[in-house]
Amino acid sequence: MLSARPGRRAGVVTMAMHAEWTKVRTLPGMSWLLVAAAALTITVGAAAAAAFHCAGAACSPAVTGADPAKISLTGIYLGQVLVAVLAAGVVGGEYGTGMILVTFTAMPRRLAVLLSKAAVVTGLTLAASLVGALGSVLAGRLLLPPRGMTAANGYTVLSLSNGTDLRAAFGSMLYLVLIALLALGITTVVRDSGVAIGLVLGLLFLFPIVTAVISDHTLARHLEQASPMIAGQYVEATTGVQSLPLTPWQGLGVTAAWALGALLLGGTALRLRDA
Amino acid sequence: MNGSFAHSGDAFTVTGSGDIAPEVPETWNGLGSKAEYSLYGTVIGLIAVIIVAALFVTAECRRGLIRLTFAASPRRGRVLAAKAAVVGLATFVVSLAGAAISLYLGIQAGRDDGNPVLPASSLTDIRMVAGAAAMLAVAAMLALALGTLARRGVTAVTVVIVVIFLPFVLATVEGLLPIAVQEWVMRVTPVAAFAVIQSVPAYHQVAAQYSPAFGYFPLAWWAGFAVLCAWAAVALAGATYALRRRDV
Numbered sequence: 001m002l003s004a005r006p007g008r009r010a011g012v013v014t015m016a017m018h019a020e021w022t023k024v025r026t027l028p029g030m031s032w033l034l035v036a037a038a039a040l041t042i043t044v045g046a047a048a049a050a051a052f053h054c055a056g057a058a059c060s061p062a063v064t065g066a067d068p069a070k071i072s073l074t075g076i077y078l079g080q081v082l083v084a085v086l087a088a089g090v091v092g093g094e095y096g097t098g099m100i101l102v103t104f105t106a107m108p109r110r111l112a113v114l115l116s117k118a119a120v121v122t123g124l125t126l127a128a129s130l131v132g133a134l135g136s137v138l139a140g141r142l143l144l145p146p147r148g149m150t151a152a153n154g155y156t157v158l159s160l161s162n163g164t165d166l167r168a169a170f171g172s173m174l175y176l177v178l179i180a181l182l183a184l185g186i187t188t189v190v191r192d193s194g195v196a197i198g199l200v201l202g203l204l205f206l207f208p209i210v211t212a213v214i215s216d217h218t219l220a221r222h223l224e225q226a227s228p229m230i231a232g233q234y235v236e237a238t239t240g241v242q243s244l245p246l247t248p249w250q251g252l253g254v255t256a257a258w259a260l261g262a263l264l265l266g267g268t269a270l271r272l273r274d275a
Numbered sequence: 276m277n278g279s280f281a282h283s284g285d286a287f288t289v290t291g292s293g294d295i296a297p298e299v300p301e302t303w304n305g306l307g308s309k310a311e312y313s314l315y316g317t318v319i320g321l322i323a324v325i326i327v328a329a330l331f332v333t334a335e336c337r338r339g340l341i342r343l344t345f346a347a348s349p350r351r352g353r354v355l356a357a358k359a360a361v362v363g364l365a366t367f368v369v370s371l372a373g374a375a376i377s378l379y380l381g382i383q384a385g386r387d388d389g390n391p392v393l394p395a396s397s398l399t400d401i402r403m404v405a406g407a408a409a410m411l412a413v414a415a416m417l418a419l420a421l422g423t424l425a426r427r428g429v430t431a432v433t434v435v436i437v438v439i440f441l442p443f444v445l446a447t448v449e450g451l452l453p454i455a456v457q458e459w460v461m462r463v464t465p466v467a468a469f470a471v472i473q474s475v476p477a478y479h480q481v482a483a484q485y486s487p488a489f490g491y492f493p494l495a496w497w498a499g500f501a502v503l504c505a506w507a508a509v510a511l512a513g514a515t516y517a518l519r520r521r522d523v
Contacts, residue, residue, distance in 0.1 A: 051456055074451075077441060085433050092429060096337060194330055194428020198436065202322035205440040212447050212488065213315045215308060215390075 016107050016116040023099075024090055024120050033089075034128045037082035037176075041132030044075035046139035054148040061154050061239065068149055068158050069168035069238040072140025076172050076233065079132050083176050084183035084200045085193075087121045091184060092193025100275055110270040114188060118263065121180050129176035133169045134160075156238070164238040171235030171252055178252070178259040179204070182228065185262025189269045203258075204229040221245050228258040298393065299475065301483040301491075307391040310403070311472040311490060313381020317407045320370060321414055321439065328362045328415035329422035329431035336426040342523055351518040355423060359416045359511060366415040371408035378404055395474040406471025406496060413500075413507045414439065417465065420510035424517055438506070442466045449488040457486060458493040465506045467492070470499030 024030060048071050054064055094100040107113050141158040149155045160166050179200075187196035207227030214220040224230045225245045234244050234251030241248060278291015300307045335341040348354050378400065385392040395403070414435070422431035442464035446457040461467055470492035477485040485491040492499055 048452065051453060053453075077444065078437070081433060081437055081441070085429060088429055192330075192428065194333060194432045195326055197429050198322055198326035198432045201433070201436045201440065202319070205436070205444055206319060206322075208444050208448050209315065209318050209440075212449070213312050213490075215312075 012107075012109055013112050013116065016109070016112045017119060019103070019107065020090075020113070020116040020120045023094075024124065027089065027093065030086070030089075030124075033082060033086045034124060037079050037086070037125075037128040038131040038135065040082065041075035041079035041129070042135035042139060044078050045072045045136035046075075046143060048072070048074035049140045049143040049147075052144060052147050052149065054153075059148045059153040065240070066149065066155075067237060067239040068140055068144050068155055069137070069165055070233075070236050071144070072136045072158060073133065073168065073172050073236045075132065075136050076175065076236070079129065079176055080179045080204065080229075081201060083125045083128065083180040084204075085197055086124065087180040087183035088187040088193040088196045088200070090117055090121055091187040092191070092196055095191040096193065104275060111267055114184075114263070114267050114270055118181055118184055121184055122177050125177045125180040126173060129173040132176070133173045137165065137169050164241075167248060168236045168238055171248060172233075175232045175235060175252060175255060178232065178255045179228070181259040182255075182262045185259065185264070185266040188266030189262070225254065228255045231255065296481045297478050299478060299481045299483045300393070301485070301489045302481060307393045308385055309393055309490060310378065310382055310395050310400070310474045313377050313385070314374060314403060314407050314472045316377055317370070317374065317411065317469075317472065318440075318443070320373060320411060322436070324366050324370070324411050324415045325418045325435045325439075326428075326432055328366070328418035329435065330428050331362055332358060332419055332422040333426060333428040333431055336523075337428075345523065352515045355420075355511070355515055355518055359419055362415045362419050363412040367408045367412040370411040371404065374404045374407040393475055399474055402496065403472050403474060406500065410468045410471055410500065410503060413468070413503050414465070417503070417507040417510050420507065420514040423514035424510070439465050443469070446487045449486075454486045454488075457488065461487045461493050461499075463502070465503045467494050467499035468503035470494050471496045 052066065052071055054066075058064070094103060103113060104110060137158055137160065144155075145157055149157075151157055156162060156165070158165050160169060182203075183196065183200045186200050187193055190196045190199065207223055207230055211220045211223045211227070211230070214223065231246055231251040232255030234246055235248040237244060237248055244251070246254070278289065280287050280289045298307055300309060332341075335344060344354060345351060382392050418431060418435045421434050422428065425431045425434065442460045443466045445452055446460040446464075446466060451457075452460075461470075473490060473492050473496060475490075477483075477491045483489075487493070494502065
């Protein structure tokens with residue numbers, strides 16, 4: 001098939017992608033992880049929507065401060081854990097078994113390997129988060145109005161034809177992809193999925209815990225702006241957007257910067273070290 | 276508070292205006308900061324402890340050393356108990372020192388900056404420091420037990436972080452969930468143990484925001500700690516059972 005190789009560069013990347021896809025497809029538990037990521041995201045979102053309740057004057061948005069999109073997408077908190085595990089497993093699993101030596105022997109261009117892994121992880125996470133985010137929005141649309149979050153009370157009923165709701169749903173999908181890439185980069189640096197997942201989840205969950213107890217409001221606000229989880233989830237906000245420390249897309253940009261930084265670190269580590 | 280009191284016969288007459296009540300930082304004009312803020316670093320320590328404790332057993336499983344361990348000491352329940360004792364004791368000693376130093380430095384730094392840190396009795400200080408260390412030690416045993424059950428570091432670390440950190444964030448971020456729900460999260464999940472570092476009780480005669488988001492836990496410190504112990508005990512029992520039943 002020599003005629004089917006127009007450029008060597010393209011050939012290497014295609015081959016690397018194909019190899020990564022085969023490996024990830026045949027990993028035990030991978031499909032379950034994807035199903036669980038989508039299902040748990042929807043379940044937690046639906047539970048949070050079902051827990052909401054208000055009646056009469058206490059229902060006005062000024063009193064509840066409730067954001068229909070954010071409540072429905074509460075499950076992203078759990079969904080991000082599962083996509084991070086998925087991404088950590090794609091690299092960490094190979095280091096755990098020694099398979100990585102075979103991979104680098106067969107494919108000496110390590111950055112191509114990392115990029116292919118990133119592409120495969122992006123595709124899988126997008127698929128799971130598409131189902132998870134759309135399911136969550138649907139659950140919120142069905143569950144919230146009967147509990148008092150109606151147009152008559154001054155809320156917008158969740159709908160993807162609404163620009164801000166669409167941004168919240170689409171943005172949270174991108175958020176999950178970025179968290180997966182962050183986990184991929186960190187796992188490449190530390191070479192152990194257990195350690196990596198501890199670091200990633202620590203990085204995500206520490207900021208909200210630390211900012212909650214800091215009494216210096218300026219510092220707390222800066223920490224929120226720097227946090228991959230808090231800033232990234234600004235993209236889910238549909239009410240009170242003006243009072244956020246960053247705009248929704250800038251917030252997602254913070255998460256993107258963390259993910260890019262982790263991938264660059266991972267890529268540098270791969271080039272410099274033995275395996 | 277401005278005022279005076281007069282003593283006549285066996286009666287005191289108090290005159291003046293203001294609150295006759297303890298100072299609570301979470302009232303609308305509350306002042307002061309709380310000593311436990313300097314112990315919130317426990318949360319950061321917790322991540323390191325969880326990783327180390329889980330890998331303490333999963334690394335042996337991955338490299339096959341666990342076969343050798345069980346060949347040398349066939350009574351597996353005892354191996355697990357010994358591992359739990361080692362990881363628990365080591366965590367307790369290290370975090371006892373860490374907690375004592377950070378409580379001391381935290382209160383000093385707060386007062387040096389002119390922030391009134393609400394005083395607590397020495398017994399409360401001791402309970403906070405020993406409690407924080409004990410909480411980390413029991414969390415380490417929980418991570419060890421889940422590591423034994425899962426035999427994979429990534430699964431064990433993920434599960435422990437999900438049962439500790441996710442409830443912590445869900446229960447303490449203000450306005451994320453209704454307060455009643457947040458209090459239930461603080462009663463049934465392992466984060467209930469964070470009640471051991473609460474230094475100021477909820478005074479029911481003072482109207483303030485007593486919710487987990489402001490560091491007021493629904494359970495007493497010993498009850499909250501017991502919840503974490505129950506989680507660890509169930510996980511360790513499950514791990515012992517699994518170790519006896521399975522091949523390696």
